[in-house]
Structures are given as structure tokens and as C-alpha cells.
Amino acid sequence: xxxxxxxxxxxxxxxxxxxxxxxxxxxxxxxxxxxxxxxxxxxxxxxxxxxxxxxxxxxxxxxxxxxxxxxxxxxxxxxxx
Numbered sequence: 349x350x351x352x353x354x355x356x357x358x359x360x361x362x363x364x365x366x367x368x369x370x371x372x373x374x375x376x377x378x379x380x381x382x383x384x385x386x387x388x389x390x391x392x393x394x395x396x397x398x399x400x401x402x403x404x405x406x407x408x409x410x411x412x413x414x415x416x417x418x419x420x421x422x423x424x425x426x427x428x429x
Contacts, residue, residue: 355404358406358407358408359404359405359406359407360404360405360407361402361403361404362376362379362402362403362404362405363400363401363402364376364399364400364401364402364403365393365398365399365400365401366393366398366399366401367397367398367399368398368399369390369399369401371399372390372399372400372401373388373401375401376388376401376403379403379405380403380405382405382410383405383406383407383409383410384405384406384409384410385403385404385405385406386403386404386405387403388401388402388403389401389402389403390402
């Protein structure tokens with residue numbers, strides 16, 4: 349088995365497994381609206397069908413709506429009950 353290397357600092361590798369290529373593309377599209385990303389790569393997911401889609405997102409270059417949502421959704425340590 350090939351060892352997985354972590355992506356560069358500030359990046360995340362995303363693997364989407366879906367029943368159809370369209371479903372995987374829809375999820376990737378949402379991620380690309382929030383983060384700068386590499387070109388997606390897709391592969392058959394297995395003998396039963398489906399699609400496996402890979403892309404790398406740059407978490408340091410978020411789109412403005414995503415940044416606003418991420419900042420407002422973070423809770424401080426005192427917010428947990």
C-alpha cells in the first residue's frame with residue numbers, strides 16, 4: 349500500500365465518493381465556491397459503480413462568504429455546555 353503524504357501546509361485533500369459522477373461534481377462545486385482548489389480528478393469507485401473524486405483545497409484562500417461563515421460559526425471555549 350502506498351503511503352499517503354500530507355498536503356502542503358494550508359491545504360486539505362478531499363475525497364468524495366458518490367453513487368453518480370453528477371453527485372460528486374455537485375459536492376466538488378460547492379467546495380470550489382468556498383476554497384481555491386486544484387483541478388478535480390475522478391475515478392470509478394468500485395465494481396458496483398459510483399465515482400471517487402479527488403481534489404485539493406487551499407484553506408488559506410477562502411471565498412468571502414465562506415470566510416464569514418467560518419468565522420461566525422466558530423464557538424469560543426466558554427460556549428460549550
